[in-house]
Amino acid sequence: MATTQIKSISGAVPAGNTVETGNSAPQIVAQDLDLFYGEFQALHKINLDISEKQITALIGPSGCGKSTFLRTLNRMNDLVKGVSIKGEVRIGNENIYDKSVNVVELRKKVGMVFQKPNPFPMSIYDNIAYGPRAHGIKKKAQLNEIVERSLTQAALWNEVKDRLHSSAMGLSGGQQQRLCIARVLAVEPEIVLMDEPTSALDPLATLKVEELVNELKQSYTIVIVTHNMQQAARISDITSFFLNGKIIETDVTSKVFTNPSNKQTEDYITGKFG
Numbered sequence: 001m002a003t004t005q006i007k008s009i010s011g012a013v014p015a016g017n018t019v020e021t022g023n024s025a026p027q028i029v030a031q032d033l034d035l036f037y038g039e040f041q042a043l044h045k046i047n048l049d050i051s052e053k054q055i056t057a058l059i060g061p062s063g064c065g066k067s068t069f070l071r072t073l074n075r076m077n078d079l080v081k082g083v084s085i086k087g088e089v090r091i092g093n094e095n096i097y098d099k100s101v102n103v104v105e106l107r108k109k110v111g112m113v114f115q116k117p118n119p120f121p122m123s124i125y126d127n128i129a130y131g132p133r134a135h136g137i138k139k140k141a142q143l144n145e146i147v148e149r150s151l152t153q154a155a156l157w158n159e160v161k162d163r164l165h166s167s168a169m170g171l172s173g174g175q176q177q178r179l180c181i182a183r184v185l186a187v188e189p190e191i192v193l194m195d196e197p198t199s200a201l202d203p204l205a206t207l208k209v210e211e212l213v214n215e216l217k218q219s220y221t222i223v224i225v226t227h228n229m230q231q232a233a234r235i236s237d238i239t240s241f242f243l244n245g246k247i248i249e250t251d252v253t254s255k256v257f258t259n260p261s262n263k264q265t266e267d268y269i270t271g272k273f274g
């Protein structure tokens with residue numbers, strides 16, 4: 001089994017520590033990544049390797065930089081005024097902060113699901129077809145096929161196949177979130193970023209989304225921010241613990257939750273703070 005080098009800026013993970021991933025080279029590599037909102041430094045020398053077709057969970061107390069880091073992976077922070085970045089994020093062999101990178105193409109490859117379901121105020125069908133149409137797909141038969149495939153992958157097809165032309169706003173919160181996941185899948189990403197995708201959902205809808213995320217890792221690399229430690233423990237392969245804009249510890253999820261290497265990780269997962 002292949003291993004991935006786990007790096008830690010804090011020294012929490014000893015040099016040379018590795019995590020068995022079952023995959024070869026990491027798909028995403030963040031290297032010495034600093035991010036500033038104006039004068040305020042929100043991320044400090046983040047080093048993290050993320051493997052293909054695994055679920056990586058980012059955990060840590062409020063304000064520790066999880067969402068900020070997640071958004072660096074598809075350059076969503078570019079939309080925030082005053083942001084500056086040092087260091088690198090490589091996806092495949094490309095530094096995504098290179099001037100030559102086409103950000104629209106990057107966001108197609110690296111899709112994002114947000115905390116609050118945000119369907120467009122249009123039909124279920126048009127929500128899914130929106131992205132493919134924007135990328136130039138016009139043929140009805142092809143769009144029909146994409147809509148069915150994406151909704152099936154998002155475990156929503158059976159619930160909506162008879163009402164594709166009704167408004168997406170009429171779906172339940174959990175269905176809306178699965179629709180938003182289907183909308184991301186419609187443009188065939190490689191990586192799906194999820195920022196607390198179940199925090200606005202009830203327990204049953206949460207369970208459905210968790211089952212779906214688990215299915216999706218067969219085809220996609222998933223990076224998920226969650227406040228819910230049980231959720232991280234249930235669904236992720238690798239967990240990275242953030243504190244004050246730094247990564248304290250990254251390891252196999254079962255290890256992080258049963259035998260963390262760092263005292264701060266232990267204090268956090270046992271509820272001593274956060």
Ligand SMILES: Nc1ncnc2c1ncn2[C@@H]1O[C@H](COP(=O)(O)OP(=O)(O)OP(=O)(O)O)[C@@H](O)[C@H]1O
Pocket residue numbers: 037040042060061062063064065066067068069080227
């Ligand atoms: N647009 C912004 N402008 C200025 N500061 C920001 C901005 N967004 C986030 N921050 C600050 O950066 C730090 C990290 O925020 P971030 O949202 O990444 O944390 P988080 O771990 O995702 O928190 P939460 O779990 O509460 O969502 C915080 O101190 C936050 O106040």
